[in-house]
Amino acid sequence: MAEKPAMVIGIDDSEQSTYALEWTLDRFFAPLAPNYPFKLFVVHAKPSASYAVGLAGPGAADVLPFVEADLKKIAARVLEKAKEICASKLVNDVVLEVVEGDARNVLCDAVERHHASILVVGNHGYGAIKRAVLGSVSDYCAHHAHCNVMIVKKPKIKH
Secondary structure: OOOOOEEEEEEOOOHHHHHHHHHHHHHHOHHHOOOOOOEEEEEEEEOOHHHHHOOOOOOHHHHHHHHHHHHHHHHHHHHHHHHHHHHHOOOOOEEEEEEEOOHHHHHHHHHHHHOEEEEEEEOOOOOHHHHHHHOOHHHHHHHHOOOEEEEEOOOOOOO
C-alpha cells in the first residue's frame, strides 16, 4: 500500500487557527475515520524570545528568560488544545510539533520536511495596513510553500 500524502496544519493561539483545525478535521478526517486520506502534522511556530522582545535596549537580556518561559507555556497550551480538538473528533494519528522561528518559514520548512501535499492555515483577516506592517503568514505561504495551500476563513458574524 502506498504511503498516505502528508497534510500540515499550522496553528497558533488564535480563534482563526482553532477554527481552521476544527474545520479541516470535520471535512477531511472525522467522516473518514479511521481511513484518513492524509498523514496529519500539526505545527506551531514558537517565536524566539529575542524576536518577541525585539531590539530592546539595555536590560533586554534580563527579561529574555521570562519571555522564553512564557512562550514555552503558550506553545504547550496551543499543542494541548490541538491535541484535545483532535481527540474530540477521534483523530488520534497526528504528529504535534513545536518549531522555533517565524511562522512563515516554519510552515514552509514543515511542508518540505514532511513532503506535504497540502498546507492548511487560518486567516486572521487583517486589513491592508496591518497586513503590510505585520505580514500575512497565509499570504506568504500561498506564494512560497511548495504544495497546495488551503486558507480557512472563519465566517464573520453579521450583526
